Amino acid sequence: MKKRKVAAFLMAMLMTLSLAACGGSGDDAKTDGNGMDGTQTDGGEEIVELRWLNKCESEAEAAIWQQLADNVTKEYPNIKITIENTDWTSYWTKLPVELASGSAPDLMYMHFSRASDYKNSMLPLGEYIKDDENVNMEDFYSGILDCFTFDDEVYAFPYDFGPYVMYYNKDLFDKYKVEYPDEETDWEEFLEICQKLSVDGNYGTVFCSSCDYYIPQVLSLGGEIIDENGTFEITDKETTDALQTLADLINVQGYAPKIADTANTVWNWEQFEAGNIGMLIDGPWCVSNVINYCDFNVGYTIVPAARQHVTTINGSGLAVSNTTKHPKEAYLALQSLTGPAAQQILAENGRALPSRESVRDYYYEAMSEQDGLEEAIKASLDIGIPYHVTENFSEVSTILNSGMDVVFSGEATAEEAAKDIQAQVDALLK
Amino acid sequence: MSVPEKKAGFKRKRKSDFGVALVFLAPNLIGFLMFTMIPMAFSLVMSLYDWPLTGEHTFIGLGNFVKLFTEDVLFWKIMKNTLVYVVAYVAFNVLIAMGMAVWITSLKKANEFFRSAFFLPMMIGIVSSTMIFKWILSDAGLVNSLIRFFGGEAPNWFGSTSTAMVAVVIVSVWQGFGYNMVIFISGLLGVSQSVQEAAKIDGANAVQTFFRVTLPCMSPSIFFAVVMTVISSFQVFDQTFVSTMGGPNNETNTLVLYLYNNAFKYQRLGYASAIAWVLFFCILIVTAFLMKQQKRFVNYES
Known part of the structure; x- marks a missing residue:
């Protein structure tokens, strides 16, 4: 019995310690030695191998990234890139472990919301940008570049970005003879649409426990959870009123389904794809969901304005780790991977709305079948603000999301929950 | 010499x-x-260090434990959740397993079939079982459809704080009772026929025979089952990791899940180790308590 007890306990503990085991098994050798082992290009240059830890969700996407990496080698024959693709959730487990164990990749994916957490692991790019005549920093959308800039130093280049827009199920609107929403749609009209659509087991809109989806609406309703300085303040009356208004759409008006799976960050998409949801708010990176999984027509417009026209903008980029043995080559690769040619490929494949303005039209062209998407994105860029984050945002967002569960389920008021959330966030960030 | x-x-x-x-x-x-x-x-x-995944480790003595017990508001909620789960799971698991075992041993035919059938969920694995139950308990799922058919109000099983833990316990019991059932069946079959017949001759009815004779005779297997189930239920992780991630509002967050989140999501390895030791002592104390009760309740036939 005693042995079993010990063994049982160790199940839990070994999980913790498996990390320590990872520590020793880095594959530094792969990247370290290669500069010196005498491999050369035809031109006589030494070949530099770079390892790129990337976030990637599908085989189709992986092929696009591979094409980009191959193009780097075409441009710089002495640079060879090995990509390691990992999905979103695993990425944020794998990257910290690799960084901690001294086996950091040379290039890495970076999400705007995590940039401040990983600032100390990324190479500041200032001096390389200064010496680079081709980089054309003005071409990047400044809002997203700002998210990668700390103390006037750029740490990552964005490859995409996107404002939250509104997706709507045109077939459902047609079925109930409801007029499509447009840029003029205000909150009253939004409620009216919801009411007309919320019949026969259909719902006007949908929520999900992840705050990313509802923050644009909170802002539109006059609330604000995180300000531009990264301060978290949710107990203001405007904010709790806004959150309550949204939760009431589920529990009072019945315009949105009760969130049945609070652990699933794409639960709203699963409902929307089933065809009985009128409107959903998300960024343009999810247009691929429409193309692949929605067997109905979808239209796009901006987030409806309640008290103001506003939406949030976020995006992703790539960075060089500050422990790379080849910073110069890694920078060149980074510049190429986020350059106009690379972003054009991403755009043409519908993978990303380019952060570079010069190639953004390729995206609109590729997406020309998506009704209203181009207009929605362009209008949203005018009203969009960066999605502000706090320090340690992965943990703060977990507190916010789980604290809001009881509001969306109708078991607590926004005011009560806000106090609870604020106390937990304050305790964490103090 | x-x-x-x-x-x-x-x-x-x-x-x-x-x-x-x-x-x-x-x-x-x-x-x-x-x-x-x-x-x-x-x-x-x-557990005695502030040990982030990246950066310096600093010795902080019992700081992690002090923080856990005095500052961490979530910890006590998680402690409570874990205990609620352990009590509910062990009680239902043992009762259902016992009921099934008595029923199956009483069958003249097909008892092997039922034994295998009820043991089958053990073979499926908890992750798949949980996924299946997420469907069964979803809004348009089997259970809610039946409740609506009979005019009841269908709960939001995994999404509401009042029912999420119930749903987790249902999944766990369905998946796990087969193991104890098999132990109880062998316990029941091990009870000597002569003792039971003697009780019958002395005029005991079926209920009296079961509670006064059969149950005490099989107390070693009941004890074994309870101790094992308590230990394993303290470590509940897979079900909540797959179904709720501890939500809604941490209502199904339990010690091992909290340990996992601290280690791998928030990168606080020292703090996670401290939680691991708290879990260890919880199991140690409860098991020691059960072992002590053994002398009073458990009958080892000589």
Whole structure:
């Protein structure tokens, strides 16, 4: 019995310690030695191998990234890139472990919301940008570049970005003879649409426990959870009123389904794809969901304005780790991977709305079948603000999301929950 | 003069025995040290440090434990959730397993079929079972459709704080009772027929025979089942990781899940190790308590 007890306990503990085991098994050798082992290009240059830890969700996407990496080698024959693709959730487990164990990749994916957490692991790019005549920093959308800039130093280049827009199920609107929403749609009209659509087991809109989806609406309703300085303040009356208004759409008006799976960050998409949801708010990176999984027509417009026209903008980029043995080559690769040619490929494949303005039209062209998407994105860029984050945002967002569960389920008021959330966030960030 | 000589000889002999024993023990011993003893000792050391995944480790003594017990508001909620789960799961698991075992042993036909059928969820694995139950308990799922058909109000099983833990317990019991059932069946079959017949001759009815004779006779297997189930239920992780991630509002967050989140999501390895040791002592204390009760309630036939 005693042995079993010990063994049982160790199940839990070994999980913790498996990390320590990872520590020793880095594959530094792969990247370290290669500069010196005498491999050369035809031109006589030494070949530099770079390892790129990337976030990637599908085989189709992986092929696009591979094409980009191959193009780097075409441009710089002495640079060879090995990509390691990992999905979103695993990425944020794998990257910290690799960084901690001294086996950091040379290039890495970076999400705007995590940039401040990983600032100390990324190479500041200032001096390389200064010496680079081709980089054309003005071409990047400044809002997203700002998210990668700390103390006037750029740490990552964005490859995409996107404002939250509104997706709507045109077939459902047609079925109930409801007029499509447009840029003029205000909150009253939004409620009216919801009411007309919320019949026969259909719902006007949908929520999900992840705050990313509802923050644009909170802002539109006059609330604000995180300000531009990264301060978290949710107990203001405007904010709790806004959150309550949204939760009431589920529990009072019945315009949105009760969130049945609070652990699933794409639960709203699963409902929307089933065809009985009128409107959903998300960024343009999810247009691929429409193309692949929605067997109905979808239209796009901006987030409806309640008290103001506003939406949030976020995006992703790539960075060089500050422990790379080849910073110069890694920078060149980074510049190429986020350059106009690379972003054009991403755009043409519908993978990303380019952060570079010069190639953004390729995206609109590729997406020309998506009704209203181009207009929605362009209008949203005018009203969009960066999605502000706090320090340690992965943990703060977990507190916010789980604290809001009881509001969306109708078991607590926004005011009560806000106090609870604020106390937990304050305790964490103090 | 001969005595010390003898002693020396004896000593030498023992030493050489020890060496041989060590060689034979080595395979197991190395595994035990590498995967059990050293990691355990290491986690104890880590629990005394502020140990982020990246950056400096700082020795903070019992700081992690102090923070856990005095500052961490979530910890007590998680402690409560874990205990609620353990009590509910163990109670339902043992009762249902016992009921099924009695029913199946009483069957004249097909008892092997039912035994396998109810054991089957154990073979499926908890992750798949949980996924299946997420569908069954979803809004348009089987259970809610039935409730609506009979005019009831369908709950938001995994999404509401009042029912999420119930749903987790349902999944766990469905998946896990088969194991105890098999233990109880063998316990029931092990009860001597002559004792039961003697009770019958003495005029005991079926209920009296069961509670006064059969149950005490099979108390060793009940004790074994309860202790094992308590230990395993303290470590509940897979079900909540797959179904709710501890939500809604941490209502199904339990110790191992919290440990996992601290280690892998928030990168606080020292703090996670401290939680691991708290879990260890919880299991230790409860098991020690059960062991003590053994003398009072458990009947080992001589």
